[in-house]
Amino acid sequence: MTATTTSARSDLSELGRSETALRTFLHGLPGVDQVGAEQRAAQLGTRSIKTTAKAQAIDLAIRMVDLTTLEGADTPGKVRALAAKALRPDPADPSCPHVGAVCVYPTMVPHVAEVLRGSGVHLASVATAFPSGQAPLEVKLADTRAAVEAGADEIDMVINRGAFLAGRYKEVYDEIVATKEASGDAHLKVILETGELATYDNVRRASWLAMLAGGDFIKTSTGKVPVAATPPVTLVMLEAVRDFRAATGRQVGVKPAGGIRTTKDAIKYLVMINETVGADWLDPDWFRFGASSLLNDLLMQRTKLTTGVYSGPDYFTLD
Amino acid sequence: MSERVAVRKTYKLFIGGKFPRSESGRSYLVQDANVALSSRKDARDAVVAARAAAKGWAGATAYNRGQILYRVAEMLEGRREQFVALGVSDEEVYAAVDRWVWYAGWSDKLPQVYGGANPVAGPYFNLSAPEPTGVVAVVAPEAPALLGLVSVVAPAIVTGNTVVVAASPSAPLAAVTLAEVLATSDLPGGVVNILTGRLSETVPTLAAHMDVNAIDLTGVTDPDLAADLEVRAAENLKRVLRPVPAEYDWYADPGITRMTSLLETKTVWHPKGV
Numbered sequence: 249m250t251a252t253t254t255s256a257r258s259d260l261s262e263l264g265r266s267e268t269a270l271r272t273f274l275h276g277l278p279g280v281d282q283v284g285a286e287q288r289a290a291q292l293g294t295r296s297i298k299t300t301a302k303a304q305a306i307d308l309a310i311r312m313v314d315l316t317t318l319e320g321a322d323t324p325g326k327v328r329a330l331a332a333k334a335l336r337p338d339p340a341d342p343s344c345p346h347v348g349a350v351c352v353y354p355t356m357v358p359h360v361a362e363v364l365r366g367s368g369v370h371l372a373s374v375a376t377a378f379p380s381g382q383a384p385l386e387v388k389l390a391d392t393r394a395a396v397e398a399g400a401d402e403i404d405m406v407i408n409r410g411a412f413l414a415g416r417y418k419e420v421y422d423e424i425v426a427t428k429e430a431s432g433d434a435h436l437k438v439i440l441e442t443g444e445l446a447t448y449d450n451v452r453r454a455s456w457l458a459m460l461a462g463g464d465f466i467k468t469s470t471g472k473v474p475v476a477a478t479p480p481v482t483l484v485m486l487e488a489v490r491d492f493r494a495a496t497g498r499q500v501g502v503k504p505a506g507g508i509r510t511t512k513d514a515i516k517y518l519v520m521i522n523e524t525v526g527a528d529w530l531d532p533d534w535f536r537f538g539a540s541s542l543l544n545d546l547l548m549q550r551t552k553l554t555t556g557v558y559s560g561p562d563y564f565t566l567d
Numbered sequence: 568m569s570e571r572v573a574v575r576k577t578y579k580l581f582i583g584g585k586f587p588r589s590e591s592g593r594s595y596l597v598q599d600a601n602v603a604l605s606s607r608k609d610a611r612d613a614v615v616a617a618r619a620a621a622k623g624w625a626g627a628t629a630y631n632r633g634q635i636l637y638r639v640a641e642m643l644e645g646r647r648e649q650f651v652a653l654g655v656s657d658e659e660v661y662a663a664v665d666r667w668v669w670y671a672g673w674s675d676k677l678p679q680v681y682g683g684a685n686p687v688a689g690p691y692f693n694l695s696a697p698e699p700t701g702v703v704a705v706v707a708p709e710a711p712a713l714l715g716l717v718s719v720v721a722p723a724i725v726t727g728n729t730v731v732v733a734a735s736p737s738a739p740l741a742a743v744t745l746a747e748v749l750a751t752s753d754l755p756g757g758v759v760n761i762l763t764g765r766l767s768e769t770v771p772t773l774a775a776h777m778d779v780n781a782i783d784l785t786g787v788t789d790p791d792l793a794a795d796l797e798v799r800a801a802e803n804l805k806r807v808l809r810p811v812p813a814e815y816d817w818y819a820d821p822g823i824t825r826m827t828s829l830l831e832t833k834t835v836w837h838p839k840g841v
Binding site for chain 1: 776777
């Protein structure tokens with residue numbers, strides 16, 4: 249399932265210069281075997297991970313969580329509480345690791361930054377007219393700059409799906425390049441919104457497009473459309489980052505987001521990483537879960553392993 | 568034409584309104600049938616199902632809960648012969664039906680008996696209302712298999728609790744057949760969950776589970792096990808109902824203590840006048 253052709257490998261960095269070259273390359277990627285991808289993802293979900301391996305997987309998954317709140321009703325108090333939870337997910341157990349990052353809207357960034365300063369927990373902000381991405385480019389870039397200035401060190405941008413689905417790849421590419429520039433030193437996560445891309449072929453193309461344009465992470469979804477992260481979609485994206493590293497030597501991270509609620513689901517993703525791209529990606533720098541309710545389930549399972557007693561939702565904060 | 572081969576029933580668990588096999592895949596031979604042998608993970612799944620059902624069931628009107636319990640009585644009456652075929656006496660089935668009806672009637676009357684207006688020295692209405700405790704783990708008595716089970720489940724659910732029941736290990740068929748009755752009685756899935764198998768495997772898990780609010784040890788006959796379960800239950804201050812003596816008469820008038828033991832009292836103050 250190697251997705252690069254030898255002719256394209258030589259000058260990948262030149263592709264962004266013309267619409268035609270980009271289209272030729274993206275449409276030259278091999279198609280995804282839909283049945284095969286779904287079957288492979290389902291098969292990887294059947295592994296049984298127990299005892300010490302499970303404990304390790306849970307701690308790793310906690311470190312990979314991008315603790316997220318993206319609601320119109322977010323308040324400074326609510327996001328500060330969330331940030332405090334990110335630092336000490338289980339106040340009763342100091343050995344519990346902190347999460348990977350907190351993910352909020354740009355206006356909430358300063359309030360979170362106060363709490364997280366110096367902690368090692370990253371601060372991600374969505375930008376570029378999240379979640380639809382339907383705003384003029386200047387507005388999107390201003391959105392991005394504001395988030396970075398406020399203290400975000402990771403930017404979660406959305407691609408222009410309207411342009412992508414209409415086949416205007418160059419426009420999508422240029423927007424990602426511009427956003428990457430506007431984010432400066434901040435890590436750029438590119439949200440593909442796979443639920444709106446309709447096919448796995450499009451997911452593969454969008455993944456390559458985002459990586460070619462300089463994205464540091466590719467992320468599945470905003471969490472705002474009915475279909476969010478699914479194992480087959482994540483599998484296609486993992487294959488894309490694997491092939492991209494083989495072609496260019498640059499490693500890109502993957503972040504499934506939305507719909508991952510249980511420890512069991514999270515562990516299935518960890519198995520999939522290990523089997524698809526290898527242990528290089530089993531690290532919070534290269535793989536994240538965009539989630540909110542997942543953390544509580546991880547904590548409950550962790551408590552079960554440390555105390556031997558099933559825990560309940562009453563003992564963990566709601567957000 | 569060849570002779571017809573009888574279709575034998577698989578006796579499975581009852582969790583969240585569905586009839587799954589044990590997560591462990593095990594079964595045991597009892598009463599001349601293969602019955603699911605539940606594991607602690609089945610107990611965990613049952614608690615999750617009971618918790619998920621708790622809000623809706625507690626929020627249903629007392630009138631509605633009473634109607635559903637009465638519906639259970641109707642369904643049970645209609646399946647009387649099925650229970651008789653399992654060795655349950657006619658007398659016991661009738662007593663079980665009557666017990667459902669008796670508890671159904673209590674659904675909208677218990678708040679008057681057990682709650683009410685309190686006289687206070689001030690310009691306030693002061694009202695106490697009973698509310699369900701939450702998720703209750705129940706160890707059903709060894710015998711009588713049907714009447715004993717109904718007598719511990721009905722008083723717990725009529726007030727809005729949801730239950731996880733460990734059925735009698737030696738006579739589980741009546742419990743699984745009762746589950747079929749419950750599944751066809753408009754009872755929301757998860758309000759009653761029934762586990763079959765060894766008590767020593769499932770009940771300690773339920774007693775220690777932090778998301779269970781009360782445990783009824785009625786069917787525990789081993790005093791050491793009962794003491795151990797009470798210790799486990801103390802961890803999150805579960806309400807505990809102790810085992811009943813072996814000579815307890817299940818046909819006698821049960822009184823209301825089984826219902827009131829699984830209730831919390833909410834008291835509200837409301838300004839008077841103006």
